[in-house]
Amino acid sequence: MYRIFCESYLNFIKTFSDDSYRLTIAKPLELIVDFNKYSKEKENESILYKKLCDLIYFMYNNISKFPKLKAFLWTLDARNVVYKNYNVSSLEELEEQTKLVNSFLKLAYWY
Numbered sequence: 001m002y003r004i005f006c007e008s009y010l011n012f013i014k015t016f017s018d019d020s021y022r023l024t025i026a027k028p029l030e031l032i033v034d035f036n037k038y039s040k041e042k043e044n045e046s047i048l049y050k051k052l053c054d055l056i057y058f059m060y061n062n063i064s065k066f067p068k069l070k071a072f073l074w075t076l077d078a079r080n081v082v083y084k085n086y087n088v089s090s091l092e093e094l095e096e097q098t099k100l101v102n103s104f105l106k107l108a109y110w111y
Contacts, residue, residue, distance in 0.1 A: 002075040006033045008104035011111055025096045028052040056083035058094040068105040
């Protein structure tokens with residue numbers, strides 16, 4: 001599940017230009033793909049880290065709507081990716097990010 005996510009994320013970012021709204025929405029997801037960056041951002045409590053925490057918190061609270069997230073969230077737990085609600089993300093961002101993660105897990109960007 002984690003490998004599918006990582007490869008799908010990399011395929012996804014190759015399909016858009018640097019100033020794309022979709023890439024902006026996906027930015028916090030890069031921390032899941034790169035654990036060195038995750039650790040640095042966590043240590044600094046950066047806005048990117050807080051946005052990822054908000055997203056994971058949102059995903060945990062919406063498993064019933066997106067059942068594929070359950071197994072994926074387990075893989076994040078196993079990698080000690082924590083979540084907390086910092087309230088720095090808008091509901092629109094969280095919904096779009098969750099839909100994107102769900103599409104990754106449904107192999108929409110799997111080549």
